[in-house]
Amino acid sequence: MEIQSVGEAFIRPGQVLTDRTALAAASRWTQAVSEADGVCVVHLAPGVDPCEITAELRERGLRASPNHLLRGQPLFFGGPASRPFPTPPIPHKAGRARSGVVVGLLDTGIAKHPWWSGSDWYASLGPDEADAAEGSQAGHGTFIAGLLTRRAPGVRLRVQRVLDGDGIADEASVVRALHRLRDRPPQxxxxxFGCHTFDDRPPPLLSDAIGTLSETVTVACAGNTGSDRPFWPAALPGVVGVAAVDSTQQRRAPYSGYGTWVDACAKGDWLTSSYLDAGEYGGYAAWSGTSFATALVAGAIADAARHEPAKEWIRTLLDSEETPQIPDLGVLFPASL
Structure with missing residues (x-):
């Protein structure tokens, strides 16, 4: 996979993401166009800078973005939250009751595991939703699925694999996956996962795709950047951006993103959950990162959605003056696992 770095943002070189309204304006720089699920990827002529073309199209009021690369969070290259560690089996038995709440999970996919063996939602998954078998972040989706199903018993997962085994997806693939959720949006x-953008502005097509899911509470990680630089999609208005706190649940985990754009936080250090049954792992692991703090918050919202609409519940919680806040980290969701 070709990758270009632009100011600590990563993009696919020679590609611009647009909708159909921008195709005519971009035609003089275009070598080819690929379109699927309402998203157009303009493949630029050799030597054309996608960031410069994006800026010019935006000046004309058009929707455009370089095709950014988004990465799963734990860190892709080393660091305190970079890899899982094997743990003994974790006692957990899924209950028979169903909550009726659906959680969409866009990630590396989900592997077979005793915690959801026999569940109807897992039985409906096809081979395209299986977790990646190899790569630095293989098992990422399976780990998150365990956190979600334990935090929100009876929840039904709707899975799409968008990240590869190294936890990477491009913006076009993510936007297309979001568009596929529109007919049956999850609660x-x-x-x-997420990214910085080349200009620190919100990526418009990603923002539009999330915005169309108007009745869905979208929860996204603040990133393992250790900085207050906006991380997308977590920093988008209307998205619940989640930071990680350390094991004390009082301080920011050193790796976690933070800032006024963060809405909530939860424990991100040394969480244990389901994992791949391969090598030294017997289906269970301990892992750290804002990825997993996000799953705890998403699970808490899904659990509350059994009793009232998810949008109303989280809006009340985040807007209440009585809700305890941690500066630059938002509302603390206490760990219950």
Whole structure:
């Protein structure tokens, strides 16, 4: 996979993401166009800078973005939250009761595991939703699925694999996956990945795609950047951006993103959950990162949605002056696992 770095943002070189309204304006720089699920990827002629073309199209009032790369969070290259560690089996038996709440999970997919063996939602998954078998973040989706199903018993997961085994997806693939959710939108959507953008502005097509899911609470990680630089989609208005606190649940985990754009936080250090049954792992692991703090918050919202609409519940919680806040980290969701 070709990757270009632009100011600590990563993009696919020679590609611009647009909708159909921008195709005519971009035609003089265009070599080819690929379109699927309402998203157009303009493949630029050699030597054309996608960031410059994006800026010019936006000046004309058109929707455009370089095709950014989004990465799962734990860190892709080393660091305190970079890899899982094997743990003994974790006692957990899924209850028979169903909550009726659906959580969308866009990630690396989900592997077979005793915690959801026999569940109707897992039985409906096809081979395209299986977790990646290899890569630095293989098992990422399976780990998150365990956190969600334990935090929100009886929840039904709707899974789409968008990240590869190294936890990478491009913006076009994510936007297309979001568009596929529009016919049957979930009550809660977990996005444990993200990116910086080349200009620190919100990516418009990603923002539009999330915005169309108007009745869904989208929860996204603040990133393992250790900075207050906006991380997308967590920093989008209307998205619940989640930071990680350390094991004391009082301080920011050193790796976690933070800032006024963060809405909530939860424990991100040394969480245990389901994992791949391979090598030294017997289906269970401990892992750290804002990815997993996000799953705890998404699970809490899904659990509350059994009793009242998810949008109303989270809006009341975040807007209440009585809700305890941690500066630059938002509302603390206490860990219950």
């Amino acid at each position: 809660v959507l977990n996005l444990s």
